[in-house]
Amino acid sequence: MTRRDRNARLPPYPPAMSPRTITDPGTAPRHTGPAITAECLRKRYGETQAVDGVSLEVERGEFYGILGPNGAGKTTTMELLEGLRRPDEGHARLLGTASWPRDPALLRRIGVQLQASAFFERLTAREQIRTFAALYGISEARADEMLETVGLTEKAGTREDKLSGGQAQRLSLACALVHDPELVFLDEPTTGLDPQARRNLWDLLRSSNAAGRTVVLTTHSMDEAETLCDRVAVMDHGRVLRVGPPRAMAEEAGVDSLEDLFLQLTGREYRE
Amino acid sequence: MRAFVSLSLAMARGLLRDRAAVFFTLIFPLMFLMLFGALFKDQGVEQSTLVQVGDVRVLDTMPHKTRAQLRDVLTIEKTDGSAAARRQALEKVREGDADGVVLQHGGKVELRYSAADQVRSGTVQGVLDSIVQQANQRATGQPPAYALGSTAVEDESVKPIQFLTPGLLGWAVAMGGVFGAAFNLVSWRRKRILRRLWLAPVAARSVIGARVGVNLVMAFAQTAVFLLIASLPYYGLQLTGQWWLSLPLVACGTLAFLSIGLLVGSFAKTEEAANGLAQIIILPMAFLSGSFFPLEGAPQWVRTISDVLPLKHLVAAMEAVLSRGGSWGDALPVMGGLLLFAAVLTLLASRLFRWDAA
Known part of the structure; x- marks a missing residue:
């Protein structure tokens, strides 16, 4: 089953969230190779080998999930891919360009949503997104449009600390997408949301991906990975244990679901 | 930008x-x-307080002009000449509420001042001394041989x-x-x-x-x-x-x-x-x-x-x-x-x- 088939089965988008409003196709330069190639990434913090030889390749337009129990090295892997930290060994290329050292031209083409909501203090939703837009040289009109896309126009004048969990996550996603990046990194975007807010955010992510964007996310949630991802990488102890389309991987292993496969791969002992 | x-x-x-x-x-x-x-x-020199016990001629007969000039520097509190009033006045000086007590024994003007603040007591002594000298000079009926001319220098x-x-x-x-x-x-x-x-x-x-x-x-x-x-x-x-x-x-x-x-x-x-x-x-x-x-x-x-x-x-x-x-x-x-x-x-x-x- 391909991504397009799966998208076709989904309920229609509400007009404000249709893929068309998320992107303006053809504005960003498209590149032809894989969106991400990582070779043998390693990172050690003191005694802990947080990432221990991760290699992966993400195709353009793919929705890619990184799964793993707490402490598996998901976040550090993301940070190495994004170029937030320098790998001890190995290297990562995004859209054909090395992500370390920091390269502003590359940063213009990628979007990042960090685990905690990284907002400027005491600014309203509109001021947040306009500030982020300005960092990328994007107009205020486009920033307001993005706010509309994530359904936060009514909350435009609300301060960052007065937003609900779901609203904060949507704002954070809007801030990550405001400059229409080709590649987006999302770190546990739906953690702590109620089912309604989660579905709402899934729709946003799916439409964003359907618009041709490559999306990489980390998650704890198996149904999130199954619903959204074309392929997932299951990680533990800083290594990638298996990569593949979620359902196909489960079938291949002879188990019912991705969750069963996950437990089979990472064991049942309690983490953290 | x-x-x-x-x-x-x-x-x-x-x-x-x-x-x-x-x-x-x-x-x-x-x-x-x-x-x-x-x-x-107003961190300038504060007024000094003098307690006058009973009649003190040099103070009581002070010309108005002198009295007006003194007003910025000195407050004179007048009390009756009783022994109780005198005790009370000395007590005030001891406690620092007044800077001096002045009384008169015949032709002698007596000043009792506090030893606590030398600047203060100096001021009080100087002022009182000048009052007594002026009275002396007036008593001679002669014009003063020397006069002090003073003008203020701009306060810098x-x-x-x-x-x-x-x-x-x-x-x-x-x-x-x-x-x-x-x-x-x-x-x-x-x-x-x-x-x-x-x-x-x-x-x-x-x-x-x-x-x-x-x-x-x-x-x-x-x-x-x-x-x-x-x-x-x-x-x-x-x-x-x-x-x-x-x-x-x-x-x-x-x-x-x-x-x-x-x-x-x-x-x-x-x-x-x-x-x-x-x-x-x-x-x-x-x-x-x-x-x-x-x-x-x-x-x-x-x-x-x-x-x-x-x-x-x-x-x-x-x-x-x-x-x-x-x-x-x-x-x-x-x-x-x-x-x-x-x-x-x-x-x-x-x-x-x-x-x-x-």
Whole structure:
């Protein structure tokens, strides 16, 4: 089953969230190779080998999930891919360009949503997104449009600390997408949301991906990975244990679901 | 440029919407100026109080003109000549409520004064002596052989407001700089905005420039308000010739204190720690730098310590240009020193800098 088939089965988008409003196709330069190639990434913090030889390749337009129990090295892997930290060994290329050292031209083409909501203090939703837009040289009109896309126009004048969990996550996603990046990194975007807010955010992510964007996310949630991802990488102890389309991987292993496969791969002992 | 402007706006809004920060960095120093300015306004010689027990002829027959002249210097409380009144009057002198008791035994005017304050007792003795001598002279019926002609020289002594204004303004600039940079750094690190900015195509100079810009605007606004209020007739600050040199001084001071804040912010992990650390640095520095009172009477070791504090030099140079007619010669070396200080501390802070709290 391909991504397009799966998208076709989904309920229609509400007009404000249709893929068309998320992107303006053809504005960003498209590149032809894989969106991400990582070779043998390693990172050690003191005694802990947080990432221990991760290699992966993400195709353009793919929705890619990184799964793993707490402490598996998901976040550090993301940070190495994004170029937030320098790998001890190995290297990562995004859209054909090395992500370390920091390269502003590359940063213009990628979007990042960090685990905690990284907002400027005491600014309203509109001021947040306009500030982020300005960092990328994007107009205020486009920033307001993005706010509309994530359904936060009514909350435009609300301060960052007065937003609900779901609203904060949507704002954070809007801030990550405001400059229409080709590649987006999302770190546990739906953690702590109620089912309604989660579905709402899934729709946003799916439409964003359907618009041709490559999306990489980390998650704890198996149904999130199954619903959204074309392929997932299951990680533990800083290594990638298996990569593949979620359902196909489960079938291949002879188990019912991705969750069963996950437990089979990472064991049942309690983490953290 | 747009990144710089929008980051500056974000910082300014974040600051102005934080009531506690606005109060402590903007309003609090101003309150000190208004309060200290009012408290130390009339710090001249206080009147002396003399208790007159019973009749004292030289005082009772004093001409009106002399009495009027004395009124600024001396208050005379007259009591009856009883032994009880006399005891009471002496008790007052002992307790410091009065400066002297005067009584008359025949042709002898007797003054009993307190030994506690020599300046006071000197004043009282001198005044009383002159009254007695004038009475003596009048009693001869001859015109005086010598007359004292006196005219006031314009008062050029430094009024408290002249050193309170530069001192407290320096303190305000120091607080704004240290707290501004320290809180900004710690809270952006904790909220992961630093990482988010690292992953945005924004140059470090835009981020640092925005912080410096916001602090400069704040410091200049504070300077304007301070000078305006201190110049009100009630406080009576007299600005001297090249007072505007205080502006580049404030700017260099802001950079120096921002660099202290950067160091504090690089070191501290939480806002609480940054707050404590900043207070520990600012408050003693303000006391040792003559922000609240002049250092002229301070012991040598205090002055030695204060010589290495940037605030001391800022306050001294500002006092020179604002109140003492100072010029480039007073301002330039201090500006250079402050910039050097800022450069060294910024370099140190960049060594300690961390993107995240982990």
